[in-house]
Amino acid sequence: MSRASKQAVLAAFLIAGLFGPLLYLRAKRRADDERQRAAMDRYGMSLEEVAEASGIHMVHSIPVLDPKLQNIAPMIASMGASVSIVDYDNDGWNDIYVTNSSPGSKNHLYRNLGNGRFEDVAEQLGVADLNKPGTGVCVGAVWADYDNDGYEDLFVYKWGKPELFHNDHGHGFTRVTDKAGLPDWINAGAATWLDYDGDGKLDLFIAGYWPDDVRLESTTTTKVMPNSFEYANNGGRKWLLRNMGDGTFKDVTHEVGLDSTRWTLAVIAADFNNDGMPDLFLANDYGVSQLYINEAGPNGRRFREIGEESGVGHSPKSGMNASVGDVLNSGALSIYVSNISEDGVLVQGNNLWVPQGPGSLKYTNLASAMGVELGGWSFGAQFGDLNNDGFLDLFLVNGYVSGKPEGNYWYDFSEITGGNSSIISDAKNWPAMKGRSLAGYQKKRVWLNGGDGRFFDVSQALGVTETYDGRAVALADLENNGSLDVIVANQGGPLMLYRNHVKPGRNWIEFELKGRASNRSAIGAQVRVKWNGQEQLQEVVAASGYAAENERRLHFGLGEARSIDKVTIRWPSGRVQTLESPQIDAMNHIEEPQ
Amino acid sequence: MSTAVASIPSETPTADNRVGWLSRFFSPNNRYLPPLFITCILLTGQLEFGILESWDRTLLAIATSMAMEIILSRLIVGKWPHLASAYISGISVGILVRSPFIWPYALCAALSILSKYAIRWRGRHLWNPSNFGVSAMLFLYPAAVASLSIQWGNTIWPMVTIWCVGSIIIYRLRRFHICASYVATFLLLSWIRSEVTGNTWLSAVAPLTGPMYQLFVFFMITDPRSTVSGWRSQCLVAALVAVAEMVLRLNGVIDAPYYALFLVGPVANFVDLAIGPRNAPQGARADAHPLASRAK
Numbered sequence: 069m070s071r072a073s074k075q076a077v078l079a080a081f082l083i084a085g086l087f088g089p090l091l092y093l094r095a096k097r098r099a100d101d102e103r104q105r106a107a108m109d110r111y112g113m114s115l116e117e118v119a120e121a122s123g124i125h126m127v128h129s130i131p132v133l134d135p136k137l138q139n140i141a142p143m144i145a146s147m148g149a150s151v152s153i154v155d156y157d158n159d160g161w162n163d164i165y166v167t168n169s170s171p172g173s174k175n176h177l178y179r180n181l182g183n184g185r186f187e188d189v190a191e192q193l194g195v196a197d198l199n200k201p202g203t204g205v206c207v208g209a210v211w212a213d214y215d216n217d218g219y220e221d222l223f224v225y226k227w228g229k230p231e232l233f234h235n236d237h238g239h240g241f242t243r244v245t246d247k248a249g250l251p252d253w254i255n256a257g258a259a260t261w262l263d264y265d266g267d268g269k270l271d272l273f274i275a276g277y278w279p280d281d282v283r284l285e286s287t288t289t290t291k292v293m294p295n296s297f298e299y300a301n302n303g304g305r306k307w308l309l310r311n312m313g314d315g316t317f318k319d320v321t322h323e324v325g326l327d328s329t330r331w332t333l334a335v336i337a338a339d340f341n342n343d344g345m346p347d348l349f350l351a352n353d354y355g356v357s358q359l360y361i362n363e364a365g366p367n368g369r370r371f372r373e374i375g376e377e378s379g380v381g382h383s384p385k386s387g388m389n390a391s392v393g394d395v396l397n398s399g400a401l402s403i404y405v406s407n408i409s410e411d412g413v414l415v416q417g418n419n420l421w422v423p424q425g426p427g428s429l430k431y432t433n434l435a436s437a438m439g440v441e442l443g444g445w446s447f448g449a450q451f452g453d454l455n456n457d458g459f460l461d462l463f464l465v466n467g468y469v470s471g472k473p474e475g476n477y478w479y480d481f482s483e484i485t486g487g488n489s490s491i492i493s494d495a496k497n498w499p500a501m502k503g504r505s506l507a508g509y510q511k512k513r514v515w516l517n518g519g520d521g522r523f524f525d526v527s528q529a530l531g532v533t534e535t536y537d538g539r540a541v542a543l544a545d546l547e548n549n550g551s552l553d554v555i556v557a558n559q560g561g562p563l564m565l566y567r568n569h570v571k572p573g574r575n576w577i578e579f580e581l582k583g584r585a586s587n588r589s590a591i592g593a594q595v596r597v598k599w600n601g602q603e604q605l606q607e608v609v610a611a612s613g614y615a616a617e618n619e620r621r622l623h624f625g626l627g628e629a630r631s632i633d634k635v636t637i638r639w640p641s642g643r644v645q646t647l648e649s650p651q652i653d654a655m656n657h658i659e660e661p662q
Numbered sequence: 663m664s665t666a667v668a669s670i671p672s673e674t675p676t677a678d679n680r681v682g683w684l685s686r687f688f689s690p691n692n693r694y695l696p697p698l699f700i701t702c703i704l705l706t707g708q709l710e711f712g713i714l715e716s717w718d719r720t721l722l723a724i725a726t727s728m729a730m731e732i733i734l735s736r737l738i739v740g741k742w743p744h745l746a747s748a749y750i751s752g753i754s755v756g757i758l759v760r761s762p763f764i765w766p767y768a769l770c771a772a773l774s775i776l777s778k779y780a781i782r783w784r785g786r787h788l789w790n791p792s793n794f795g796v797s798a799m800l801f802l803y804p805a806a807v808a809s810l811s812i813q814w815g816n817t818i819w820p821m822v823t824i825w826c827v828g829s830i831i832i833y834r835l836r837r838f839h840i841c842a843s844y845v846a847t848f849l850l851l852s853w854i855r856s857e858v859t860g861n862t863w864l865s866a867v868a869p870l871t872g873p874m875y876q877l878f879v880f881f882m883i884t885d886p887r888s889t890v891s892g893w894r895s896q897c898l899v900a901a902l903v904a905v906a907e908m909v910l911r912l913n914g915v916i917d918a919p920y921y922a923l924f925l926v927g928p929v930a931n932f933v934d935l936a937i938g939p940r941n942a943p944q945g946a947r948a949d950a951h952p953l954a955s956r957a958k
Contacts, residue, residue, distance in 0.1 A: 074738055078780035085773050086798055089765070383716075409762075412804030413916050417762030436762050442805070479914035480861065486875065487868025488821060497868075499861040 112571035113455040115514070115530045115554065119565040123185045124178055126563040129170035131205040131227070134287045139500040142469045143477075144284065144292075145169075147257075149539040149557040150208040150615035154220045157238030162544040162619050164555055165195070166563055167206035167224065171285075173199045175206060175224070180546060194241045195222055195233055204228010204253070204285070208540075208615035212261035214270045214311055216588040220620070225256035225274055227284060234315075249316050255282055255304045257353075258390075260611035262337035262346040263587050263640055264324070264362060265369050269311040270587045270610075275332035275350060276304015290495040294331060297485045297492065298384040300354035303331035325371045330355050334390040334614045338401055338607050339594065342427035344642055345369070346592050349380070351387030351405045356380075357419075361429070379431040380405075385416045389614045393451025393460040394605040395438070395517065399596060400426040401605060402434075406446030406464065406614070410507055413478050417441040418449075418464075426605075439523045440464075440515050445507035448614035452543040452552045453625030456574035458602065459517035463554055465538025469501075470508030470560075477506040509535040512556070536561030542612075544619035550576040550653060552623055557615070575626040577652045581608060584660040585641040589620060592640035597624045598633040626652060693746045699831050700753055700881070703824065713757065713810070720756030723767040727752030730775035738779050748775060750881075754792040757877065759799060760808045770795040770807075784935050788928035790888040797924040800917050809917050810874040821871060828880030837884040843897040844883055845870065847904035855908060869919075878919050888927055890934035899930040 069077075119125075131145040148169030153162050161180035168175050174196040178186035190196035198206050204226040211220040219235040232248050233241035257277030261270045278284065279302055282292050294300035306326045309317035321327075326348075334351040341347065341361060348360040348371060357380050360371035375381020380403065389406035396402070400423045407416035420435035435441040444466035454461040469477075480499035484492055491497050512532050515523035527533070536558035546553045547567070554566040577597065581590035593608045606622045626632070635647040639660050650656045704720070707713040714720050731748035735741055755771045774795030778787045781794075799807045832838045852866035859866075869875045883889070883900055890899050907922035915921060 071738070075780060075782065078734070078738070078776065082773065082776045082780040085769065085776060086802060089769060090802060410808075412800055413808055415761055415806065415808040441762055475914075479911070479916050480865070482916045483911070484865045484868045486872035487865075488818060488871035490818075491864050491868050491871060497862050497864045499859065499865050 113530070113551075114569045115532055115566040116569065117531070117534075117564055118184075118567045119563055121184075122565055123187065124164075124563055124565055126166060126168075126176050128166075128558060128560055128563070129168055129173045130560045131169045131284065132171055133284050136287060136290050137284065137292070137495050140495055140498045142471060142501055142503075143506060144495070146469055146537070146559055147539065147615070148205055148207050149559045149561075150206070151540045151542045151555050151557040151563070152209045152211055152617035153542050153544040153555070153619045154211040154222075154617075155620070156211075156220055156222075156235060158219065159238075161548065162546050164542075164544075164546075164563075164565075165190075165209050165211070165222070166557055167209055167615075168199060169205040169207065171199055171201045171205070175199075175209075182548075184547065193239075194243070195224075198224055198226070198231055202285070204255075207256060208259065208611075210259050210261060210611045210617050211620075212270050212591060212610050213588040214261065214272070215315065216269070216583075218582075218588055220589065223259060223261070223272060225254065225259040227255045227278060228253060230254055230256065230259075230274065244315060247315055249318075250309070251307060251319075253280075254307065255280065255284075257304070257331065257333045258335040258350075258611060258615070260335050260337050260609070261589070261591055262348075262610065263592055264308065264337075264346060264371075265310070266345060266640065266642075267311075267313075268583070268585055268587055268641065269313050270589065270591060271311045272307075272309040272317060273326075273335060273337065273348065274307040274309070275335050276306060276329075277331050277333060277353070278304055280304050291493055293493045293495055293498075294354045295489040295493045297354050297386075300331055301329050302493075303329055303352075303354075305329055306332070323367070324369055325373075326360065328352075328358055328373070330358065333388045334405075334611075336390040336392055336403070336609055336612055337592075338392050338609055339592065340401065340423070340427075341429055344638070344640075347371075349390050349392075349403055351390040353386050353388060354384075355387075356382065356384045357387050357390075357405055359429075374429060378429045379433075380419070380421050385419070388447050389449045391450050391613045392607065392609070393462075395420070395422070395451065395460050395462075396521070397459065397602045397604045398426065399603050399605045400428070401607065403431070404435075404440070404449050404451065404462065406443065406449055408445050408507070409442045410445065410478065413482055415442075418443055418446055438521055439525075440513075443513050444510035447539045448541040448616050450541050450543045450613050450616070450618060452618070452623065453576075454514070454543075454552055454554075454568060454570075455516065456551065456570050456576045456625030456627070457517075457519065458600070458604070458625050458627040458629070459519045460604075461517050462513070462515040462523060463541050463543070464513040464515065465541050465556055465558075466507075466512060467510035467535060467537040468507040469505055470535070470537050471501065471503045471505040473505070473509070475504050476508070477501050477504040481506060508537065510538075511535055512538055532566065534558075534564065536564075540614055540616040542616045542618050543623075545578065545621070545623060548655065550578065550623075573628060575629060575652050576624060577626060577632065577650060578621050578623045578655045579635075579637075579650075580621040580655060580657050581637065581639075582657070582659045583639060583641070584662060585643065586639045586660055590640065590660070594638045595622050595624075596636045596638075598635070599626055599631070600629040600633075621655065693744065695834075696831060697746050697749050697753075699827060700750055703827065703877075704753055704757060706823070707757070719761075719764055719767045720753065722764065723755040723759070723771040724749060724752030726768045726771035727755065727775055730772050734775060734779045751775060751792045751795075754877075754881070755795060758792070758796050758810050758874075760810055761806050763806050766799055766803060766807045770799045773798055783932065786931070786935060787888065788931045790882055790885045790923065790927060793882055793885075793888075793920060793923050793927065797917075797920045800920060809920065810877075821876065824876045824880070828876060832880055832884060835884070835886075837886070837889075837896075839893060840884050840889065840896050840900045841879050844879055844900040844904050847901040848907070851904055851908040855911060858912060875919070878923075883923055888931060890930050895930075895934065899926065902926050902930070 128149040164178040177190035222233040255278035330352040385407040392401040403421040405419040421431040445468040449464040514527040540557040551568040556564040735743035774791040777794040910918035
């Protein structure tokens with residue numbers, strides 16, 4: 069063969085190399101679409117957006133910043149929409165609490181009337197007016213019964229003064245912030261309740277996001293931005309407040325070893341190593357995630373950070389979500405962390421950290437292999453069996469700043485974020501956004517778990533087509549009919565309520581746990597359901613996802629199985645309870661044995 | 663980047679036995695020097711900052727690149743190749759490509775080396791191989807691939823380190839003038855861009871202060887096998903790359919530097935080959951560039 073012929077052959081190979089994968093990917097996408105359609109037939113469900121019809125008329129209003137930050141205000145003021153689920157009056161129906169964020173705007177507590185409609189009772193009960201000028205802006209709320217009186221209390225975290233409200237047996241709320249001794253100001257990104265020392269009283273963990281001395285409403289400096297986009301450690305400090313049992317809390321953060329100053333946006337407390345004590349996973353913006361293992365020390369409990377050795381804290385990304393789920397029905401909790409993926413600009417990919425086995429602290433990222441990697445500029449996500457087929461599905465919301473449809477801020481963003489820290493940490497150096505979008509108008513994802521280790525996005529087929537800037541998502545059975553409904557809080561957009569209609573014939577079981585020796589909310593309890601040769605583990609947690617809290621009860625889909633082999637409950641106190649034949653297609657109210 | 667120095671051939675140590683091993687080691691003729699330096703940069707970046715998606719992906723890029731070099735050299739040239747160039751191309755792909763998937767690393771490395779053998783004119787390749795591969799991947803597969811951007815952090819020390827190390831290497835290779843021309847033009851055009859867009863000059867200059875960009879400046883635009891001959895011509899082409907980049911940047915093209923080099927580089931080489939001293943037999947070009955005569 070002549071040299072020219074060889075070169076021609078090579079050119080053909082080059083062309084094949086350049087465009088062959090394009091053709092392959094296109095064919096693969098068609099095949100995926102086919103499989104999705106098949107999945108829809110197999111895992112039938114539909115979602116119907118009913119917020120307005122249910123009496124929910126809420127549009128989130130964004131924080132207002134100091135004029136010195138005006139050039140990139142939409143980016144800085146891009147958080148604050150949150151949703152948390154609670155049955156605050158113990159009437160057996162899940163209610164919805166959502167935060168607002170502009171000065172003077174009101175939060176809402178939507179009481180579930182049990183007939184498909186909701187009534188806003190926030191003002192009436194005293195938990196609405198939390199955005200008073202000078203006190204900061206609300207960014208999230210998390211409920212738990214901190215005094216074990218049988219009613220869930222409310223903690224609201226802010227870029228500002230945090231607030232704690234005692235639930236007066238469902239008839240109203242009393243502000244107890246000052247009595248509790250909470251910090252005066254935290255630029256919080258996340259918070260959760262956990263009983264870190266196993267004393268039966270729930271403690272409070274709050275994670276700072278912005279540096280502690282920053283006041284975004286009225287700042288003296290424009291140097292408020294992170295000092296790195298992948299290695300920032302100049303964020304807010306963390307707080308672990310120990311419940312002293314008398315309505316007060318004591319700051320034990322440093323004595324238990326929680327010394328992170330990363331930019332935390334999500335936290336989840338769960339028992340990752342099966343030792344019966346809650347550990348902490350922090351999803352950090354501008355850096356690596358952190359996994360703090362709760363261990364016994366000579367002077368009480370200590371948290372040890374093992375992010376890097378466990379695998380979850382090696383590659384720095386933009387963590388914005390932390391939720392857990394037994395995605396493989398293997399009796400082990402995986403962790404889902406959302407990040408940023410924008411075609412051709414920044415393809416971080418979301419992380420699904422799957423442990424090597426139950427209790428293992430070695431994790432592998434299977435997001436790509438399982439098809440839940442690319443969402444967009446992702447925020448909140450929740451695991452839940454949306455179609456009651458026995459496998460946990462995943463609902464993910466995306467979108468950062470939706471501005472003018474024409475043009476976007478990506479070029480300017482990528483230009484400056486690669487620069488030196490002295491340039492990027494000063495907001496005044498940033499190009500003005502001028503109303504442009506940055507990862508705006510992005511779709512949500514409804515990833516159905518095929519049970520074969522792969523997820524399929526069926527959001528469009530299910531009618532989840534809106535493109536508001538999604539922040540928080542929560543799952544709850546709002547109609548007590550055994551299907552998980554979806555509530556989405558959009559930044560600067562309307563609250564969406566997706567009512568879930570599951571194909572008949574899919575069975576389910578739900579558990580509502582009440583602790584006795586353990587905390588009354590049973591936060592930290594683990595439930596293992598064995599049926600049909602498989603086992604699924606779930607844990608009662610407070611905060612889950614981004615700025616969200618799911619219903620307190622645990623929901624398991626069972627597919628077409630009509631019976632359960634065994635249910636094992638491990639209470640936070642360490643007691644283990646076995647249920648041999650719990651009722652399926654029903655809510656099971658379980659009280660911790662004496 | 664990458665083939666910058668890799669294409670510089672070895673010179674037998676007998677050339678001057680009186681020179682000590684240290685001098686020989688830092689000689690521009692030591693073709694193991696550039697791979698060693700870029701390996702040091704890679705190791706420092708990874709161990710300090712975790713810049714890579716993973717070790718195995720970078721190793722895959724390196725292995726693919728070297729395998730392609732061996733196969734194609736045997737098939738086309740009939741010789742066993744020196745693998746320094748392919749090693750650097752592979753490592754470049756491993757650093758510059760950011761993807762959560764594995765396949766882009768192999769494909770990009772393969773395309774880079776393939777382009778070197780498939781697209782030739784008058785016995786020379788026109789594109790810098792890794793620039794070709796990375797640009798093609800960014801253009802054709804944006805959903806799967808992005809370029810290195812913020813993964814090296816934003817602190818001062820990596821920047822200073824790469825400036826120093828890069829300057830030493832490039833100076834020893836007598837190609838510092840290319841970098842200087844490019845940087846000077848970039849700085850000047852940054853001011854023009856900031857005037858046009860209304861953004862601060864610091865934001866326009868910001869990319870240059872990031873370590874990723876310095877890799878581009880030091881290693882990619884200086885590749886001897888894909889730069890023109892003649893000191894002045896090289897400075898001119900470097901400046902033209904910066905001009906093309908400015909045009910792309912003003913149009914919001916995020917990966918402007920790669921595309922600018924992709925567009926300007928081959929045109930310049932084409933013109934150079936058509937009218938320049940490279941028209942002359944290889945040996946005659948020694949005067950045009952001190953390294954060119956030793957290029958493979």
